[in-house]
Amino acid sequence: MAQPILHRPCTIGTFSLPSPAMQAGLAGYSDMAMRVVARRRGCPYAVTEALLDRVLISGGRGREKGAILCDDDHPVAGQLMGSEAHDMAAAASILLAAGFDVIDLNFACPVRKVMGRCRGGYLLSDTDQAVAIMRAVRDVVPGPLTMKLRRALDESAQAADNFDYIMQEAQRLQFAAVAVHGRTVEQKYTGLANRQFLAALKRRYPNMTLFGSGDVFTAQDALAMYQQTGLDGVWIARGAIGNPWIFSEFAALLAGRPLPAPPTIHEQREALLEHFSMAVHIYGEASASRQMRKIGIKYSKLHPQGADVWREFIAVTSHADWDAVLERHYQHDGPGVRLPSVPDAQDLFKDGCETSIADASATAAAEAHL
Numbered sequence: 001m002a003q004p005i006l007h008r009p010c011t012i013g014t015f016s017l018p019s020p021a022m023q024a025g026l027a028g029y030s031d032m033a034m035r036v037v038a039r040r041r042g043c044p045y046a047v048t049e050a051l052l053d054r055v056l057i058s059g060g061r062g063r064e065k066g067a068i069l070c071d072d073d074h075p076v077a078g079q080l081m082g083s084e085a086h087d088m089a090a091a092a093s094i095l096l097a098a099g100f101d102v103i104d105l106n107f108a109c110p111v112r113k114v115m116g117r118c119r120g121g122y123l124l125s126d127t128d129q130a131v132a133i134m135r136a137v138r139d140v141v142p143g144p145l146t147m148k149l150r151r152a153l154d155e156s157a158q159a160a161d162n163f164d165y166i167m168q169e170a171q172r173l174q175f176a177a178v179a180v181h182g183r184t185v186e187q188k189y190t191g192l193a194n195r196q197f198l199a200a201l202k203r204r205y206p207n208m209t210l211f212g213s214g215d216v217f218t219a220q221d222a223l224a225m226y227q228q229t230g231l232d233g234v235w236i237a238r239g240a241i242g243n244p245w246i247f248s249e250f251a252a253l254l255a256g257r258p259l260p261a262p263p264t265i266h267e268q269r270e271a272l273l274e275h276f277s278m279a280v281h282i283y284g285e286a287s288a289s290r291q292m293r294k295i296g297i298k299y300s301k302l303h304p305q306g307a308d309v310w311r312e313f314i315a316v317t318s319h320a321d322w323d324a325v326l327e328r329h330y331q332h333d334g335p336g337v338r339l340p341s342v343p344d345a346q347d348l349f350k351d352g353c354e355t356s357i358a359d360a361s362a363t364a365a366a367e368a369h370l
Contacts, residue, residue: 005227005254007226011176012146017044018044019043019250020233021044021219021226021236021250022044022047022234022235023046023047023235025079025148025237026241027109027111029294029295030049031282032068032070032278032282033275033278034240034241036072038244038247039072040072040244041245042244042251043244046076046077047148047235050079050106051079051081051095052081053081053088054082056090056094057087057091078102078103080103080104080137081105081119083119085129085137089136089137093140096143101143102145102146103141103143103144105134105145105147105148107120107121107130107166108149110187110188115185121150124162125153125159125162130169131165134147144177146176146178147177147178148213149166149179149181150183152185153185154186155184167201167205171205175208177209181193182214182215183214192214198212202229209233210231210232211231211232212225212226212234212235216235217239217339217340218249218340219246219259220253221341222236236250241295242297243298243301245262245263262335262336262339263302263336264333265335269326272296272326272330275295276319290316293316296325297313297314300313301337303336303337308329309325312329313325
C-alpha cells in the first residue's frame with residue numbers, strides 16, 4: 001500500500017469536507033438525482049446546474065426543479081446565473097429559503113446565448129457589473145458565498161487584469177471559495193485547461209480557498225490536478241457524468257490505496273436504477289425517460305458492450321424502454337470497463353457546451369429559458 005498523500009483540510013465556510021473532490025454544476029445534468037447518486041459513492045459536496053435568477057423570481061419551471069432537495073443532498077450549493085445585481089440578490093434569497101447551504105455565482109459559462117445576454121462568462125469582461133452582483137448577493141447571504149470563474153475572458157492583458165480585479169473583490173467580500181476552470185471563456189472546451197495558471201493562482205492567493213476545474217475525467221486526473229496545482233480541491237464536472245464512482249476512486253488514491261476495480265455490471269445497474277427513480281420524482285415518468293437517455297449513454301462507457309448499450313439508450317423513449325435495456329445488458333454481473341484519462345475527440349465534441357446529439361431537443365428547450 002502506498003503512503004497516504006498529504007492533503008490540506010478542505011472547507012467551505014463552516015462546512016468541513018472529508019474529501020477535496022466535489023461535484024461541479026453541469027447544465028442539464030447536476031440535478032438532485034445526479035447529486036445524490038454521486039454522494040452515495042463518495043461525493044462530499046455538490047453544486048446545482050446554473051439556475052437563472054429571473055426564472056427563480058418568476059416561479060417558473062426552473063424554480064420548481066432548482067428547489068428540489070432531499071435530506072441526503074447536503075451540503076449543497078445553489079448556482080445562480082444572471083446579469084442584474086438586484087435580481088441575483090433576490091434569487092439568492094429564494095435559494096436560501098429553499099434550503100440551500102451555499103450560494104454560488106456563475107461567471108464562467110461560455111455558451112454564446114448566455115454571453116449575448118450579459119450572463120455567465122460575459123461578466124469577466126464587465127468588472128463593474130460583476131462586482132455589483134457580488135456585493136448585492138453578499139448583502140443578502142450571511143453564510144457561505146462562492147463563485148465559479150474561468151481563468152479570463154481571453155488571452156489579453158486586459159482580460160487578465162479583469163480576472164484579478166474580480167478575485168480581489170471576492171477576497172475582500174470574504175467569499176468562502178472560488179472555483180476556476182483552467183480555460184478562457186473564448187476557448188470554450190477546446191485545447192487544454194491550464195494547470196500552470198491554477199498553480200500560480202494559488203500562490204498568489206494562498207489564504208483563499210480555491211478549487212480547480214477542467215480536463216478531469218478520471219480519479220487519476222483529479223489527483224494529478226490536486227497535486228500539481230496545490231489547490232484546495234477539485235471540481236469534477238463532465239468526468240462525473242455516468243461515473244459517480246470517480247469520487248470514491250479519488251478518495252482511495254488520496255489515502256494511498258490502490259485504484260479500485262471499475263464498477264461491476266450489477267453496481268452500474270444499481271446506480272442506473274437509483275438515478276432513474278429519482279429522475280421520475282423530479283420530472284415525472286414521461287419526461288424522466290427522455291431526460292435519462294443522455295445519462296444512460298454516459299454510463300454505457302463503463303459496460304463491456306458499451307457500443308451496443310449506447311445505441312439502445314439513445315432509442316429510449318419510455319420507462320419500459322429503459323427497463324428493457326437494463327434487462328438485456330445489466331441482468332448478468334461481470335467486470336466493468338476502466339475509462340481512459342483523456343476522452344477522444346468525439347467525446348469532447350459531444351460533451352462540450354451542450355450535451356449530446358441524443359439530447360439535442362432537450363437542449364433546445366432548455367436554451368429557450370436562457
